[in-house]
Amino acid sequence: MLFIRSKSIKKFTDEELVERYANTRTSEYVAELFNRYTVMVYGVCIKYLKDEDESKDATMQIFEKLISDLPKHTVRTFRPWLHMVTRNHCLMKLRKEAQVVNISTDDFVLESDDFVENGTGAHHISEAHEKEEKYVKLEQAVEELTEEQRKCIELFYYQKKCYDEIAELTGYSYKQVKSYIQNGKRNLRISLTNTNG
Numbered sequence: 001m002l003f004i005r006s007k008s009i010k011k012f013t014d015e016e017l018v019e020r021y022a023n024t025r026t027s028e029y030v031a032e033l034f035n036r037y038t039v040m041v042y043g044v045c046i047k048y049l050k051d052e053d054e055s056k057d058a059t060m061q062i063f064e065k066l067i068s069d070l071p072k073h074t075v076r077t078f079r080p081w082l083h084m085v086t087r088n089h090c091l092m093k094l095r096k097e098a099q100v101v102n103i104s105t106d107d108f109v110l111e112s113d114d115f116v117e118n119g120t121g122a123h124h125i126s127e128a129h130e131k132e133e134k135y136v137k138l139e140q141a142v143e144e145l146t147e148e149q150r151k152c153i154e155l156f157y158y159q160k161k162c163y164d165e166i167a168e169l170t171g172y173s174y175k176q177v178k179s180y181i182q183n184g185k186r187n188l189r190i191s192l193t194n195t196n197g
Helices: 014-024 027-049 052-072 078-097 125-143 147-157 163-170 174-196
Strands: none
Touching (some): 014 052, 027 078, 078 125, 125 147
16 A cells, blocks of 8 residues: 655644545545554554564554545544554454463553553453553553654654654654653653552
């Protein structure tokens, strides 16, 4: 699937893209959403499926499904809705395959043990639901970050990019990237600690 986006389409909000796609069925609008959220969707998939190839396939399946499903739904805020769709897709896939999954939040601990358990063992799907709330809280906390902090945090933790790579991808300076990640981690710890408190 090859998506090409025009310069003008980048100015639309997520919700405007969804509305325009629902009204016109023009795939370019979904293409822009794909470009914006591939990193997030893949990151969620890899956390559940624990396999790079399966996660890449799942990411494509989810966006292909959006082409048919988006016009059927009223999506008020796209990002949280997409995260929910991704999560459900992965859980359904795991249930269908009756796999044992190791759901770990190690990569999201962000140097704090205040809000997550270290996932070192294998857990069945039933136990995965018990950890679901932690992921929801984490994603909500990430949503509350500034755009710069969120972008750097996602690239650093989801895609395992180094500071130099993030600087190249985002156009931020190395110093800015370091600052955004450090401040983002601190804000996540504060937000999640308050939530748990």
